[in-house]
Every structure is written in C-alpha cells, then in structure tokens.
Amino acid sequence: MSEDSFRSTCPISSCLDLYGDKWTLLVVRDLLYHGSRTFKDFLESDEHISSARLAERLKKLERLEALTKENHPTNKKVFIYKLTQKGKDLAPAIVELIAWGNKYLVEHVSEESKAFAKNLELNKEGVLKELMK
Amino acid sequence: MSEDSFRSTCPISSCLDLYGDKWTLLVVRDLLYHGSRTFKDFLESDEHISSARLAERLKKLERLEALTKENHPTNKKVFIYKLTQKGKDLAPAIVELIAWGNKYLVEHVSEESKAFAKNLELNKEGVLKELMK
DNA sequence: ATTTTCACTTTCAATTTGGAATCAAAAATA
DNA sequence: TATTTTTGATTCCAAATTGAAAGTGAAAAT
Numbered sequence: 001m002s003e004d005s006f007r008s009t010c011p012i013s014s015c016l017d018l019y020g021d022k023w024t025l026l027v028v029r030d031l032l033y034h035g036s037r038t039f040k041d042f043l044e045s046d047e048h049i050s051s052a053r054l055a056e057r058l059k060k061l062e063r064l065e066a067l068t069k070e071n072h073p074t075n076k077k078v079f080i081y082k083l084t085q086k087g088k089d090l091a092p093a094i095v096e097l098i099a100w101g102n103k104y105l106v107e108h109v110s111e112e113s114k115a116f117a118k119n120l121e122l123n124k125e126g127v128l129k130e131l132m133k
Numbered sequence: 134m135s136e137d138s139f140r141s142t143c144p145i146s147s148c149l150d151l152y153g154d155k156w157t158l159l160v161v162r163d164l165l166y167h168g169s170r171t172f173k174d175f176l177e178s179d180e181h182i183s184s185a186r187l188a189e190r191l192k193k194l195e196r197l198e199a200l201t202k203e204n205h206p207t208n209k210k211v212f213i214y215k216l217t218q219k220g221k222d223l224a225p226a227i228v229e230l231i232a233w234g235n236k237y238l239v240e241h242v243s244e245e246s247k248a249f250a251k252n253l254e255l256n257k258e259g260v261l262k263e264l265m266k
Numbered sequence: 267a268t269t270t271t272c273a274c275t276t277t278c279a280a281t282t283t284g285g286a287a288t289c290a291a292a293a294a295t296a
Numbered sequence: 297t298a299t300t301t302t303t304g305a306t307t308c309c310a311a312a313t314t315g316a317a318a319g320t321g322a323a324a325a326t
Contacts, residue, residue: 007155008179009243011234011250012162012227020155021313022140029145039273046141050315055274077272077323089233094145096226101144104219110142117144154282172304183284188305210292210303 018064019090023049025097027057028090031067031083032131038078061087088132095120095128151197152223156182158230160190161223164200164216165264171211194220221265228253228261 006014019025030037030045042054049057058081061067066087072078101109102117109117120127139147152158163170163178175187182190191214194200199220205211234242235250242250253260 006238006241007181009241009246010162010179011231011238011242011246013159013180014238014241015230015234016155016158020153020158022149022153023314025149025153026146029143040271043273046143047146048140048315050317051274052276052316053314075272075324079273086237089236093226093229093233096229097148098144100222100226101148103222105139105144105147108139108142108147109144113142113144173302176304181284183286184305185285185307186283208293208303212304 015093023053023057024061025090025094027054027061028066028083028087029094031081031087032091032094036080036082038072038080042081066090091128091131095124095131148226156180156186157190157194158223158227160187160194161199161216161220162227164214164220165224165227169213169215171205171213175214199223224261224264228257228264 006017008014019028026045026047026049027042030042034041039051039054039058042049042058043051058067058069062069064086065084068082068084070080070082072080098113098117099120102114102120106114116127139150141147152161159178159180159182160175163175167174172184172187172191175182175191176184191200191202195202197219198217201215201217203213203215205213231246231250232253235247235253239247249260
C-alpha cells in the first residue's frame with residue numbers, strides 16, 4: 001500500500017494506491033474545512049479515528065508532501081498541520097463526493113452538509129476557490 | 134464496512150464508507166470506460182483483482198444499485214454488468230482523480246492516460262457526458 | 267510540586283486482503 | 297456423445313491492516 005508500488009499506470013488506480021482507504025481523505029477534508037489542525041483536532045472529528053491510525057496517515061500525507069507539519073508559535077508540544085498545493089488539489093475530487101453523497105444519501109446526511117452541497121451546486125468554482133485558498 | 138453503518142452524517146465520510154477501498158472504484162472505472170463488462174473482463178484489467186475480491190465488490194455495488202447484472206443474450210453462463218445512473222454519477226469524482234494523478238504522477242502515468250487527461254482539461258463537460266452516456 | 271494535556275507509540279485481537287485451489291454448470295471441441 | 301475448456305464464482309488460509317485501549321514522555325497548567 002505504499003506510494004512507490006503502484007498497481008498500474010492508470011491515474012485512478014494510482015490515486016487509490018495513495019488515498020484509497022477510509023481515513024486519508026478525511027484528514028484532507030478536515031484541513032480543507034479548517035485551514036489548519038492539530039493532532040487533537042483531528043481526533044475530535046465525528047468519525048473518531050484512532051490515534052495510531054491518525055499518526056500513520058499524517059506521516060504518509062507529509063511524506064507525499066500533501067501536507068506540512070509546523071511548530072505551534074507559542075506551545076512547544078503542539079504541531080500545526082496544513083495542506084500544500086498538492087493536498088489542496090484533492091479538493092475537486094472531494095467536492096464531487098459531497099455532490100454524490102448529497103444526491104444519493106439524502107436521508108442520512110446532515111442539514112449542514114446539505115446546505116454546503118447546495119452552495120456547491122449553485123457556485124462550484126466559488127466554493128472550490130474558497131476551500132483551496 | 135457495510136453500507137448501513139455510516140461513521141457520521143458527513144457525505145464525504147459516507148462515500149468513503151461505501152467506496153473507500155482500493156478496488157470498488159476500479160470496477161466503476163472499467164464500466165465507465167467500456168460500458169459493459171463480464172466477470173472475466175474485470176479480471177483481465179491491469180491491476181489483477183482476485184476473483185474472490187471481485188465477486189465481493191460486484192455484489193456490494195449491485196446491492197447499492199450502482200450497477201446491474203444481466204444475462205448474456207446467447208450464453209447462459211456469462212453475465213453482463215452495467216452502471217446505473219447512481220453508478221455513472223461517480224464519474225465526476227473519478228475524473229477529478231484522473232486530473233490529480235495527471236498533475237502529480239506525471240512520470241508514472243501512461244501516455245494513453247495523459248492524452249485522456251488532456252482532453253479532460255480542454256473539455257471536461259464533453260468528456261463527462263461521453264463517459265456517462 | 268503535582269496534575270493535566272498533547273502528540274504520539276505500543277500492543278494485540280479482530281477484520282480484511284491477496285492468492286491459489288477448487289467447484290459446478292454451460293459451452294466448445296473431439 | 298464424451299471430454300475438455302471456459303466462465304463465474306466460492307473456499308481456504310497466511311499475511312497485512314485495522315480499531316481500540318493502554319502506555320509514554322515532555323511540556324503546560326494548576
């Protein structure tokens with residue numbers, strides 16, 4: 001499952017080699033929505049990733065250069081994670097998952113998400129620009 | 134990992150509950166590119182899915198109504214798999230993975246895929262319409 | 267000085283995977 | 297008609313991955 005053993009030369013397959021699991025894109029999602037996050041912030045998201053899995057995914061995304069890890073300005077034990085351009089460029093794919101989910105999982109998705117998806121329908125470019133800025 | 138145990142009400146997380154693995158979207162990919170496929174066709178794709186895993190994924194996608202399974206018109210032991218609208222509607226997300234892969238995995242992706250991604254850049258609507266028809 | 271917080275790491279049972287072998291029915295071939 | 301091959305799976309199992317809980321060590325808060 002490491003990034004240097006792609007199954008084929010297909011870009012879809014290769015993206016799945018990198019991001020095809022249940023957690024990696026949720027880390028990216030949190031950073032798209034919030035700009036920056038700490039380890040604790042990620043742990044507190046609704047899906048409750050285990051700290052072992054979170055540490056693994058953060059390491060992988062850092063190695064892929066999809067995110068960066070910086071020191072907190074005043075607190076020495078806290079680190080700030082942020083997306084790089086490479087990470088931000090996953091936004092278009094993620095946003096299409098939101099659209100699909102909003103269309104086919106209506107009765108299951110939160111009202112907040114529905115409102116977000118509605119904005120997306122009306123102004124995809126604008127929403128994307130805001131997410132990726 | 135079943136579709137009736139979502140981790141949260143987030144549409145991204147829920148899509149990953151359904152499609153967040155290394156194989157499911159490759160089955161969808163094959164159907165987007167080829168329109169219809171048999172069990173054997175899927176097995177022969179470059180990534181070489183095992184027949185156990187393929188059977189599992191096909192069952193899941195059928196249960197989700199992302200694809201249908203029909204009898205072959207003349208050969209009783211062959212089945213024809215096709216995407217439903219629900220399955221075709223995954224195309225926009227998949228296509229954005231192609232764009233990402235083409236941008237960040239240049240030296241790894243096939244020339245054929247690069248040509249496809251170039252068309253996508255020039256005419257996303259047209260390419261999508263063709264894929265989803 | 268002590269307790270709490272934060273960012274991990276360790277451990278390990280349970281789940282999921284990949285790969286090979288096997289199966290039954292239908293089709294093709296001899 | 298008999299037998300071989302093809303197709304679409306299923307079975308088996310070792311290896312890899314996951315989830316959950318507990319532990320660690322350093323820094324911050326009390």
